[in-house]
Amino acid sequence: MLSRRAGADPEADDAAMQARIAYDTCPLCRSDNFTKIVDADCSQHPLYQPVIPPVMHWMACGDCGHVFTDGYFTDEAAAVIFSRVMEYQAVGWEMEKQRAIFSRIVERVSRHVADGVWLDIGFGNGSLLFTAAEYGFTPVGADLRQDNTQALIHAGIEGHCIDITKFDQQGRFSVISMADVLEHMPFPREGLAAAHRLLNDDGILFLSMPNADCPLWRNLNARNANPYWGELEHFHNFGRPRLYRFLEESGFRPVHYTISERYRVGMEIIARRVA
Numbered sequence: 001m002l003s004r005r006a007g008a009d010p011e012a013d014d015a016a017m018q019a020r021i022a023y024d025t026c027p028l029c030r031s032d033n034f035t036k037i038v039d040a041d042c043s044q045h046p047l048y049q050p051v052i053p054p055v056m057h058w059m060a061c062g063d064c065g066h067v068f069t070d071g072y073f074t075d076e077a078a079a080v081i082f083s084r085v086m087e088y089q090a091v092g093w094e095m096e097k098q099r100a101i102f103s104r105i106v107e108r109v110s111r112h113v114a115d116g117v118w119l120d121i122g123f124g125n126g127s128l129l130f131t132a133a134e135y136g137f138t139p140v141g142a143d144l145r146q147d148n149t150q151a152l153i154h155a156g157i158e159g160h161c162i163d164i165t166k167f168d169q170q171g172r173f174s175v176i177s178m179a180d181v182l183e184h185m186p187f188p189r190e191g192l193a194a195a196h197r198l199l200n201d202d203g204i205l206f207l208s209m210p211n212a213d214c215p216l217w218r219n220l221n222a223r224n225a226n227p228y229w230g231e232l233e234h235f236h237n238f239g240r241p242r243l244y245r246f247l248e249e250s251g252f253r254p255v256h257y258t259i260s261e262r263y264r265v266g267m268e269i270i271a272r273r274v275a
């Protein structure tokens, strides 16, 4: 894979070295048996800033097969990266087009649960919640960005600026969606544990993320054209088999799989909460 070291400024290198906290163990199975498989340049990423190391190191767990970056961002580095807001993250962005795209997701979810309170984690532009509301769900959004949360509230939807792991509304929700969220979390096990706690007894979880274990992913690798190795915001590459085991380990039974029309190599999974 590509590997390029940008700049030779020792101060920048010092800052770069402190930007990530190294994983001591695999974030899914806690094994310390993991090795580096890929180095990738992330310096061309739109959110890249020089305090961030320009090369991402990807590890593979020798015990469970999970693939993850060598470390996750410190709070300081994360604050620098997320100080920039991408256009598509603004509440109301491309509302009409997004409504049609998300209607297909809401319809699939509504085959498993007809109504109730729908919590979207990391709601971004809010399109999923606007659409869920139209289908009769009561929409609630949680996001780490304060201004985005205010914009959602301004649009008439209950919003919380909070980390899902700290959200204290046990059993309130019929649906929790984490669209393109789990691969951004330093410790996704905590994310699924929180979703399990917040859902009601047979609540439904919706997940989406790239599928790092499929023919298209390998095809992109072979052509050195896989955009996800340099995806600065991701700490994990989940393949469907490992994700399914992870769901079972976390108290969820997968009930539906499809590919995503929203992102390259994306997968979308519906899972039901079990005891």
Ligand SMILES: [Zn+2]
Residues within 6 Å of the ligand: 026, 027, 028, 029, 030, 031, 061, 062, 063, 064, 065, 066
């Ligand atoms: Zn592992």
